[in-house]
Amino acid sequence: MAKFFIKESSIEEKVNERVLGFIKAELVKFIPNIKFGGAAQQGNFAYCESSEFKDEDFGFNMDTDGLKRFIDNTLNFRYENFTVAYVK
Numbered sequence: 293m294a295k296f297f298i299k300e301s302s303i304e305e306k307v308n309e310r311v312l313g314f315i316k317a318e319l320v321k322f323i324p325n326i327k328f329g330g331a332a333q334q335g336n337f338a339y340c341e342s343s344e345f346k347d348e349d350f351g352f353n354m355d356t357d358g359l360k361r362f363i364d365n366t367l368n369f370r371y372e373n374f375t376v377a378y379v380k
Contacts, residue, residue, distance in 0.1 A: 296342040
């Protein structure tokens, strides 16, 4: 079983829901049936966690290696103050 963890570190006091929505939409392309919990805030950090999923849950023409490359090379650079972790 695997999960996504999304962390925002910002000087703002509230979660950037707009950017968080963009990240979730990108991840849903890989795992169509994934669900995300609400973003829990703690000081200047916010955390969001996905439901658990298996390799069989990947969408058409998607795989673990492609997902890891996408997270490392795209998501973690595209969205400032956000970090996405794929934990297996």
